[in-house]
Amino acid sequence: MKPSTNRLPPGPRARYPGQHLVAFARDRLGFLRHLSAHGDVAHVQFGNQHFAIINNPDYTRQILVTDNRNFTKGRGLERAKLLLGEGLLTSEGAFHLRQRRLAQPAFHRERIDAYARVMVDHAARARERWVDGAIVDIHQEMTRLTLGIAGKTLFDADVEGESREIGESLTAAFDVFNLALFPFSELLDHLPLPWTLRFKAARRRLDSTIYRIIAERRARAGDRGDLLSMLMAAQDTEGDGGRMTDTQLRDEIMTILLAGYETTANALTWTAYLLSQNPEAESRLLDELNCVLDGRLPVMADVQRLSYTRMVFAESLRLYPPAWVLGYRAIKAFTLADYDLPARTILIISPFITQRDARYFPDPERFNPDRWTHKAVAERPRFAYFPFGGGPRQCIGEQFAWAEGILLLATIGQRWRLRLAPEHAVALDPSFTLRPRGGMPMITHLRPSRLS
């Protein structure tokens, strides 16, 4: 190991107080790109808060895996507690570990096998709703679809009909998390400002859905074997032996429902867009669907067989990772590469930046599913690609998301070819997740049916 040289990583100096904040607020991705040009670890300081921006698979591994005990979630997720409370995404330490163990069985392979039927069933109904030649907002459609699937599979609840209100509430809530980087933003929470009022109304709206799910289940007692039954039956054997309180239950349900649909809806939307721009990949995908499925609906066993569909989804998650930035905070001072960083430094690790780095992905802006052959994957460092994070805080829903992504692409792709609506300018909205700004209006084209 090289001796530490007791210095901070390189980075741009602010010419006036707040310059970096303004630059970040104006163009988040552009600012991160600009910083990463300073090296694999770059540094900026806002007031007395140090930030280190990481763009190196080894250092990413060090933070997420090897030294993960020295890091807690960063400011964005600390702020997200306003909505998510102490759910899986935001809780820490022994409490997090216990809740994660409780929820884990709901994401085991056999459970995902059972969810596959619900996923395909919902997608098959959605594809029947569309009309040939219409313009549909694919982002809205995917949001409705993935919300319905998460609600049904994990909580046996019907929430699809509420997708618009839930989506709007979530957008209002994101505005408050977006303030996370601003020093003293917590103080603003207590003032009756337009966005804090909007946030509180949004939280009330989301709470009403969650408490309805809990009340409905209590009224129909009995173990349904789903995540909600597991959480409700869970006893705190390590603690005081009491059941989870309604608030804890609410926090877990809110977290898993929101984390479980927004991200996947964005991933599917970006995939539809990428396919519309890359007809060659699209026609290879269709060949695979015809060859493997021959007109029938997919089942779980097809997820393994649809290898090109998987490669398309993987490449889409590379270019447009829904969780575009991960933020962690150091508990104690630590050394990274040759640099010494103080306690409380915030680490910014961005799948968006690393996954578009030419050192790991030559010609990085190009959509090329062939990057995902087994051989090509084995030649790259593990943390050159981490759309689901890594280590103990890795996404619990990763296998759920792969199954859902592949099955939905297959079910919809068999029937519909989608083309971007003319004059729609595609733009990124890097909020809490990486959404398409202004949705994704696309024209539906019916493919000749092979079912008849």
Ligand code: HEM
């Ligand atoms: C394409 C879809 C998805 C992407 C890109 C994604 C991405 C991620 C990432 C990057 C993390 C780690 C965050 C961090 O380190 O701060 C995470 C955590 C999490 N995800 Fe996902 N996710 C997806 C789908 C899902 C699904 C389908 C579910 C549930 C049904 C889910 C539930 C969660 C939960 C509960 C956590 C917190 C885990 C913990 O800290 O123990 N996600 N996700």
